[in-house]
Amino acid sequence: xxxxxxxxxxxxxxxxxxxxxxxxxxxxxxxxxxxxxxxxxxxxxxxxxxxxxxxxxxxxxxxxxxxxxxxxxxxxxxxxxxxxxxxxxxxxxxxxxxxxxxxxxxxxxxxxxxxxxxxxxxxxxxxxxxxxxxxxxxxxxxxxxxxxxxxxxxxxxxxxxxxxxxxxxxxxxxxxxxx
Amino acid sequence: xxxxxxxxxxxxxxxxxxxxxxxxxxxxxxxxxxxxxxxxxxxxxxxxxxxxxxxxxxxxxxxxxxxxxxxxxxxxxxxxxxxxxxxxxxxxxxxxxxxxxxxxxxxxxxxxxxxxxxxxxxxxxxxxxxxxxxxxxxxxxxxxxxxxxxxxxxxxxxxxxxxxxxxxxxxxxxxxxxxxxxxxxxxxxxxxxxxxxxxxxxxxxxxxxxxxxxxxxxxxxxxxxxxxxxxxxxxxxxxxxxxxxxxxxxxxxxxxxxxxxxxxxxxxxxxxxxxxxxxxxxxxxxxxxxxxxxxxxxxxxxxxxxxxxxxxxxxxxxxxxxxxxxxxxxxxxxxxxxxxxxxxxxxxxxxxxxxxxxxxxxxxxxxxxxxxxxxxxxxxxxxxxxxxxxxxxxxxxxxxxxxxxxxxxxxxxxxxxxxxxxxxxxxxxxxxxxxxxxxxxxxxxxxxxxxxxxxxxxxxxxxxxxxxxxxxxxxxxxxxxxxxxxxxxxxxxxxxxxxxxxxxxxxxxxxxxxxxxxxxxxxxxxxxxxxxxxxxxxxxxxxxxxxxxxxxxxxxxxxxxxxxxxxxxxxxxxxxxxxxxxx
Ligand SMILES: Cc1ncc(C[n+]2csc(CCOP(=O)(O)OP(=O)(O)O)c2C)c(N)n1
Ligand SMILES: [Mg+2]
Numbered sequence: 001x002x003x004x005x006x007x008x009x010x011x012x013x014x015x016x017x018x019x020x021x022x023x024x025x026x027x028x029x030x031x032x033x034x035x036x037x038x039x040x041x042x043x044x045x046x047x048x049x050x051x052x053x054x055x056x057x058x059x060x061x062x063x064x065x066x067x068x069x070x071x072x073x074x075x076x077x078x079x080x081x082x083x084x085x086x087x088x089x090x091x092x093x094x095x096x097x098x099x100x101x102x103x104x105x106x107x108x109x110x111x112x113x114x115x116x117x118x119x120x121x122x123x124x125x126x127x128x129x130x131x132x133x134x135x136x137x138x139x140x141x142x143x144x145x146x147x148x149x150x151x152x153x154x155x156x157x158x159x160x161x162x163x164x165x166x167x168x169x170x171x172x173x174x175x176x177x178x179x
Numbered sequence: 180x181x182x183x184x185x186x187x188x189x190x191x192x193x194x195x196x197x198x199x200x201x202x203x204x205x206x207x208x209x210x211x212x213x214x215x216x217x218x219x220x221x222x223x224x225x226x227x228x229x230x231x232x233x234x235x236x237x238x239x240x241x242x243x244x245x246x247x248x249x250x251x252x253x254x255x256x257x258x259x260x261x262x263x264x265x266x267x268x269x270x271x272x273x274x275x276x277x278x279x280x281x282x283x284x285x286x287x288x289x290x291x292x293x294x295x296x297x298x299x300x301x302x303x304x305x306x307x308x309x310x311x312x313x314x315x316x317x318x319x320x321x322x323x324x325x326x327x328x329x330x331x332x333x334x335x336x337x338x339x340x341x342x343x344x345x346x347x348x349x350x351x352x353x354x355x356x357x358x359x360x361x362x363x364x365x366x367x368x369x370x371x372x373x374x375x376x377x378x379x380x381x382x383x384x385x386x387x388x389x390x391x392x393x394x395x396x397x398x399x400x401x402x403x404x405x406x407x408x409x410x411x412x413x414x415x416x417x418x419x420x421x422x423x424x425x426x427x428x429x430x431x432x433x434x435x436x437x438x439x440x441x442x443x444x445x446x447x448x449x450x451x452x453x454x455x456x457x458x459x460x461x462x463x464x465x466x467x468x469x470x471x472x473x474x475x476x477x478x479x480x481x482x483x484x485x486x487x488x489x490x491x492x493x494x495x496x497x498x499x500x501x502x503x504x505x506x507x508x509x510x511x512x513x514x515x516x517x518x519x520x521x522x523x524x525x526x527x528x529x530x531x532x533x534x535x536x537x538x539x540x541x542x543x544x545x546x547x548x549x550x551x552x553x554x555x556x557x558x559x560x561x562x563x564x565x566x567x568x569x570x571x572x573x574x575x576x577x578x579x580x581x582x583x584x585x586x587x588x589x590x591x592x593x594x595x596x597x598x599x600x601x602x603x604x605x606x607x608x609x610x611x612x613x614x615x616x617x618x619x620x621x622x623x624x625x626x627x628x629x630x631x632x633x634x635x636x637x638x639x640x641x642x643x644x645x646x647x648x649x650x651x652x653x654x655x656x657x658x659x660x661x662x663x664x665x666x667x668x669x670x671x672x673x674x675x676x677x678x679x680x681x682x683x684x685x686x687x688x689x690x691x692x693x694x695x696x697x698x699x700x701x702x703x704x705x706x707x708x709x710x711x712x713x714x715x716x717x718x719x720x721x722x723x724x725x726x727x728x729x730x731x732x733x734x735x736x737x738x739x740x741x742x743x744x745x746x747x748x749x750x751x752x753x754x755x756x757x758x759x760x761x762x
Contacts, residue, residue: 029295029307036300071487078484084304084324 013069017046019092019100019170020077021178025085026052026060033083034062037076043068047102047145047167059087063169065094065145090178092170099173103166104148105130106139110159118158121151136161182311182342183212186275189318190219192351195246197222197237197615199230203250204290205277208342222615222644225636227254229608231261232634235270236612239595240570242395244271244325245612251277252290255336256297260602263301265332267599268418269393271325272332273318274302280340281309294336305334311346319351329482330393363498363506364483370506372494373453374514376475378522380451382529383411386434389418389598390456390480392591394500398422399591401504402455408511410519410526412533414442416457417583417598425587431533432542435463436734437580440541440743441533443732446471447740448532454478456500459489460599469739479503541732541745542584551701553578553653553724557585557625560651563708570613570622572596572606574630577659577730582625604633607650611637614646621649621712628654629678638691641717649711650719652684655726663729688719697721 024030031050038045046065053061066073073091080089092098108118115137119129122139125147131138141148145168152163172178180188186209190198199222202210213221224230227249234245249258255276265272279288295305304324306317314337321333377383385406391398399422406413406429413423414434423430432439434446443465446452452474457463464470467489476492478485479500486495496503511518544554557578571586572595573579579596588594595613597605606624614622624631631652641648661676688695694714698707698721711718733744 029299029305032296033299040300075484075488078486082303082328082482082484 013071015067016070016073017065017067017094018073019094019098019168020064020066020073020080021090021092021170022062022064022080023053023087023089024060024062024083025087026058027085030060030083030085031062033085034064034080037079038064038066041068041072041076043072043076047165049167049169063167065168088178092172097173099171100144100168101142101170102145102148102168103140103142104152105162105164106141106152106155106160107136107162108139108155108159109136109161111135114158118155121154121158125151180346180348181208181212182308182314182337182344182346183208184215185311185314185346185348186318186337186342187212187216187219188348189315189322190246191216193319193322194243195219198246198248199224199233199237199612200248201225201227201230201250201254203252203254203277205251205279205339206248206254206275206342207277208339209248209275209277209337221248222611222640224608224611224640226634227257228260228604229611229634229637229640231258231272231274232264232602232605232608233612233615233637233640234272234274235261235265235268235605236572236595236609237616238265238270238272238612239392239609240592240613241616242592243616244273244322244330246273246275248275249277250290251279251294252292254290255292255294259297259301260600262298262332262334264597264600264602264605266301266303268597269330269389270332271330273321273325274298274332274334276334276336277342278307278336278338281338282340284338294334298334301332302334303331305336307336308338308341311341311344314341314346315349316352322351329390329485363502365496365498365503367506369494369496370503370510373477373496373507374510376451376477376494377409377411377453377511378515378518380449380475381525382445382449382474383409383451383453383526384431384445384449385411385413385453385455386416386446386457387413387419387422387455388416388457390500391419391422392456394456394481396591398456398499398501398504401501401508404508405504405511408508408516408519410523411453412445412530414438414446416460416463417596419457420583420594421588421591424589426589431537433583435460436465437584437730437732438734439584440539440732440745441536443734443740443743444536445533449474452476454480454492455504456480458485461489464490465734466737466739471740539745541743544728544731544746546701547725548701550725551698551704551722553581553655553728554585555701556651556653556698556704556722556724557581559704560623560625560708561586563705563712564621564623567621569593570595570610570617570620572609572613572622572624574606574624574626575601575603575660576627576630577655577663577728578625578627578630578653580660580730581653586625603627603630605630607631607634607648608637608640610648610650611641611644611646614641614648615644622647623649623651626650626652627659628652628656628681628684629658632682635687638688638693638717638719642692646717647715648717650717651711652719652721653724654681654684654721655724655728656681657726659728660730662727666729667735684719684721688717691717691719693717693719695719695721697723699723
């Protein structure tokens with residue numbers, strides 16, 4: 001056994017997937033600060049989406065999809081709340097109570113028959129063809145992450161050439177908003 | 180006004196009287212401006228880490244933020260250890276760094292480093308100033324962030340062109356109550372719940388920490404009142420020493436890895452633990468799964484992210500300690516002013532049990548006529564200095580624990596030690612800062628010979644400013660704490676823990692223009708200490724102590740609070756193979 005100066009974890013806690021949303025001042029360094037709280041613990045960020053949402057107040061909304069133990073995620077949330085440029089923090093449950101979406105741009109390069117097949121597969125989802133040539137299509141698809149994952153798997157044999165994904169964004173259902 | 184002038188205007192408006200610093204190319208405009216501000220004294224250190232620890236000592240002993248001023252690149256990186264130390268122990272520091280001119284940032288310019296990037300994880304917040312018109316508001320905000328909520332270090336990085344540029348000075352805003360300024364985030368129901376739990380308990384204990392000290396002198400007063408109103412026993416963390424009188428019968432001494440037998444057993448067996456401004460650190464809890472298994476836990480803390488971090492608690496009261504304690508004290512006074520008496524019977528059996536633990540005399544040791552025992556040296560130092568208002572700093576190691584165990588503190592802000600980060604080399608520069616803030620007081624660094632060599636160069640600073648600090652070295656020639664662990668946990672393989680070529684500390688003192696004193700025998704200790712106290716100059720006291728004394732009691736690796744080692748006869752049986760990997 002390796003010698004260590006500290007105790008080992010004795011309990012294995014369950015790892016859960018969470019969507020953390022942070023409202024921040026749109027200034028330099030703020031993303032590094034937010035992300036640092038995850039990377040400093042060795043937590044990977046599965047996806048990250050950021051953009052300004054309130055020009056007047058100079059506020060950006062960051063959506064982070066990550067996985068970790070509930071206790072550590074709660075701690076990260078509390079620590080995020082202490083950062084000076086952070087206005088509020090919400091932990092969205094990654095389930096049916098939350099509206100979750102991700103957008104993907106998908107390029108297929110292949111022969112006509114394959115392209116038609118590809119288009120058919122996309123029909124199951126909200127999609128648009130935003131660019132097309134004889135040899136290629138670019139689809140814009142907006143759906144749940146797992147649906148996009150599935151779609152891409154099916155498109156693979158049909159000449160999938162390039163994918164760009166935004167990462168998940170989230171919103172509460174109904175009239176509710178996070179205060 | 181130029182940026183450099185704005186810097187000083189802010190410092191003046193923030194009532195800063197002292198800054199600790201070291202010049203260099205990227206801060207020269209600010210240094211140039213220093214001559215126009217006679218109210219502010221600059222203390223020139225010998226290494227930027229020293230400036231940081233001095234600022235920490237200044238802050239902890241005065242309750243005011245410590246300010247340091249360093250140059251870009253190596254100046255900034257040298258300050259990182261002190262910033263991290265202050266971050267861990269929640270000490271308010273404002274660090275001003277010079278930066279290369281704006282147009283050179285990102286070009287690997289001479290003495291450029293990504294200062295805000297490097298210090299992001301070890302400051303509460305930091306700023307790179309890119310517009311001189313924002314300089315004053317950023318700096319005022321920096322002081323606010325450092326000193327409010329849970330205090331901590333902040334850093335303002337000012338490129339050299341911004342120091343030259345002309346801009347507007349904006350007066351500080353009235354304190355805003357944003358998320359940096361938490362006062363009381365719980366409600367009065369929580370105070371009632373605290374009272375209910377206090378009434379129901381038959382085995383209570385107060386577990387208090389540095390948060391009480393950080394909350395200011397009022398917090399200390401309310402704590403003392405609360406302890407007397409309840410008649411409950413109280414223990415303290417390393418950082419909390421002095422908040423409650425160390426020689427009061429209700430005080431059980433320090434808890435934790437080298438805490439007393441009675442404090443740790445009471446923590447383990449209690450049915451109510453009231454944590455006030457402490458953070459369930461791993462050196463306190465020992466084995467976390469077996470930490471105080473039968474108790475209800477209340478946690479009073481200003482920092483919401485401290486709650487449930489290491490230990491799940493039953494009741495959290497988020498707020499400034501002095502505000503929460505004031506509410507609790509006045510509620511007890513109103514509802515049940517005679518509580519301590521009426522409840523006495525209820526906790527009598529608990530006190531009896533505590534007395535049996537106390538009888539073990541866990542801080543006891545075998546004294547000697549031949550060699551100076553380090554514990555004896557601290558005890559004599561205490562006896563000979565307790566009549567004065569004495570300030571103690573320490574380095575890190577066994578001597579630090581012996582100081583915490585055997586020096587009794589009666590007032591807050593008299594005890595400055597690096598607890599969270601455990602930084603060897605902290606105590607000497609910290610003593611300089613303490614002495615600057617308290618010019619007529621006795622300031623002693625209880626040191627280890629290995630630690631003190633890490634920042635020894637600051638003796639030169641002490642000499643330059645006539646700061647009569649006393650460096651009291653418990654010289655065992657070993658990195659004693661490392662040696663102790665190697666003895667107990669690594670089959671006595673004393674790998675690299677002996678310093679084979681130590682300097683002659685007496686001659687070293689003389690070389691620095693200080694006074695050197697050496698004590699070799701127990702019989703001469705008192706007179707030598709008296710000699711040290713009589714000197715109105717910086718002194719290095721080389722106290723030659725037992726080389727192989729171990730620090731007890733000790734909660735061994737992987738053990739809960741109720742399985743302490745009391746002395747060498749205990750060692751063999753208690754540390755299992757499995758325990759060796761833990762600690
Ligand atoms: C900067 C730094 N490096 C290493 C350590 C690890 N360490 C902790 S205590 C210690 C030995 C300290 O020796 P000394 O100052 O002589 O004190 P003693 O334990 O002998 O009283 C060491 C190396 C540390 N705490 N800080
Ligand atoms: Mg030593």
